[in-house]
Amino acid sequence: MAIGWFDRLRIERLVWMLDQQIYDLPRARRIATRREVRANLLEASADVGTTEALRRIGGSRGLAEQYLVAEFGDRPRPSWIGAIYAAGLTPLLLNYLLSEVTNGFTDGVRAAHGSGTFAFDGVAYLQHALTVTVSGSEVALSGGSWTPWTYAIWLLIVIFAGRLWRLRRRSSQVRAGATDD
């Protein structure tokens, strides 16, 4: 049975969706999995039709879960991809927030006083005090770095997004298993 372009698209859609959900697999294994699923689906599609082939392989979410369980076991596991996204996106968001607040302060003092040097306490708990020097159209900032609280929030978000506490539970289960043996 020949496979038309629309059926190939349906297969590619499932492979792509599967790929997005198995990012926690080692890279080589993920790529091999993607290729194998595609090859098997094309073969099954030629054999029994694409609709039946897709039905028999199940949804991408269930399939991804099976692959993750096959790789890491049945226990709750951390999400490295979630941790990486959180680690990358949280500083962007925090810096955007803090810079918007600083810009608001700068615009305010410029409108009220024109030129000069002004002290700003920064966002409470999140930012050290900073000094804004306005001279005509020039604005110079000093200070305003993250406080330890901000780093702690960043770390907490990474831990929650990646469910990293499961690492500790998993390693303690492995130790318990080794003791049982």
Place this chain on the structure above:
Amino acid sequence: MTESHDPQLLKGVLSLLLLHLLAERESYGYEVVQRLQAAGFADVLEGSVYPALNRLLREGRVQTRLVPSPGGPARKYYRLTGDGQRALAESTAAWDRHVAGVRAVLSRPLPSMQGA
């Protein structure tokens, strides 16, 4: 044999079935599914077979090689390793013990049958 099987039971013996099929001869993923279906396991879905093959690969019980396919992408053939042969022997023995135990219980007469 085309009756449906208990998915939980199948899940427990899928690795054993795969090891045995691959011990008979090396096969690629979809071929394994077809062989399972031909053996009567029509309700074994690809979505559980492919990850199970992956697990056997990770555990070192099978190894793979890519073979060009005439009409599509290369096929990944699975075959048993030495570890796989040992696992098959152990699992087969465990299965035999399990079946013998279950059969011994099931063969006991029930009170209602004794009375009949």
